[in-house]
Amino acid sequence: MEQLTALIIQKVPALAVAPWAVTLLLIGIVAFIILQFAMVFAGFGTYLERKIAADIQGRIGPNRVGPIGLLQFLADGIKLILKEDIIPTAADNHLFRMAPYLIFTGSFAAFVVVPFGFSLIAADLNIGIYYVMAVTSLVSIGVLLAGWASNNKWSMLGGMRAAAQIVSYEIPVGMALIPAVLIAGSLSTQDIIRSQGGLLGIFGWNLFHNPFSFFSFFLYMVAALAETNRTPFDIPEAESELVSGYNTEYSGIRFGFFFMAEYADVFVVSALATACFLGGWQIPFFNAASLPPVWANLLSLGVFMAKALALVCVIIWIRWTLPRLRVDQLMRMSWKYMVPLTFFNFLGVSLWVLVFKGKGIPQMIASIFG
Amino acid sequence: MSLKSYINDIWEAVTTTAKGMRITARYGIDVKEEVTIQYPEQRGPVFERFRGFLANDVKTCISCNMCVKICPVDCISLEAVRGADKKMVLVSYDVNIGRCMYCGLCVEVCPPKSLTHTGGFEKSMVARDEMVLHFIHEDAEVIRQRVARQVAEAAAKAAEEAKLAESQPKPAAPAAEPEKK
């Protein structure tokens, strides 16, 4: 951001009187673009989800609004905006109003460190992964608040479950991401991606770095699914037992916020998995830095989006395959299986990095053949 | 819980998930399996004994009131007057389909089989009184007056005929007969 500001001021010297204004404007523009992306992705995500679900269940899915139903999300969005925003009389008015914004902010703030491309990142924080973990915890507060403020048994149960679940699964999520951090030696998402480049193509990815990081990817996906409250871990929403869980009492645009947050979360999870294990925006067999900047950015954006969307599809595919877990099963899975396994992986990767000086298996094989 | 069963649990979770995902992927890719009917353009078949909206063929209806009496929820109401030819003439025949539960009793009981179920099931209306199906479209009062007029005419005609018959040499005919013989 500072570099960009300096560049603009260099180009247009008249702006030098108020550099802070330029920075502020830039921040606003970037935030706006990312917000637009999050909203459009939420819409597109619902469309994708419905289409994939329909295919799996032998149906057709949305096909009326626009060509092959592509504009369905606009119709849904307009409907949600036009609906009456009902606030129950018994609800805690202020908390009830605040909860959706907290949840949405928590999901949306994670976009700050999503590395969209070679230099397309809102802010390359040096605590990137840690920041994501911290800021998405805001979601659990929002969910608990929504459940509490609705003054409704189902909402309350859903909120409690969500809080328990998110807190339990935060540990495996963090532990499963640490291998990537260890290998790159940095918490910044851009540094992690840069460490996966090189001329090995897809074998430079952390996924193939060593057996422990390979398993870490899958453990991360499972734990992240639970953290975003997606089926098979959607017990906070559990339609069949809790009506709709913590968002039972919400309607209209506030309900829309919950929805957008869910899909934003799904994208953030996929983006993080891509960045940490699947090589992020690294264009296979090319060094992005050697290309002209415009092409480097466009190509890397394409590569990143392709990988992230593929993961989104996998998440949706899982949702329409597996049934929902029971509360005790969910907790058992977290504390008895996920936590020990991720710790085991963490130790394994640490030892590997220590013993082999950070070299991965493909790299070793490559060095054997010269 | 031994280590063996612990590892076994994990293995089972992984393999069963993979199995399930393979099945859903096969369904997802195979587009031939689609079963959805695009409703307003495509329609499923209407089966022969489907109990849709009621329809009464008012020309064959004999106004026997059987359907009115058997209906458990009182949705049929009819009014009839005796016509000139001694047959009943329907003045109004209304079915309140908002109340009808399509049990089919009225259809079963109808002696001339004039009341039938159609295959129809699509009807949307904005007001409650639109739910009453009228099978006689003429105004009840008009029919009543017309029938009364016809009855009166017929009565007048009958009276005239009777008078004519009286004034004619009515006994003459029987009297003439023996003469012929």
Ligand code: SF4
């Ligand atoms: S179908 Fe049943 S409910 Fe409907 S009018 Fe006939 S007897 Fe009454």
Ligand code: SF4
């Ligand atoms: S039972 Fe049949 S014939 Fe008798 S009044 Fe009803 S519709 Fe007419």
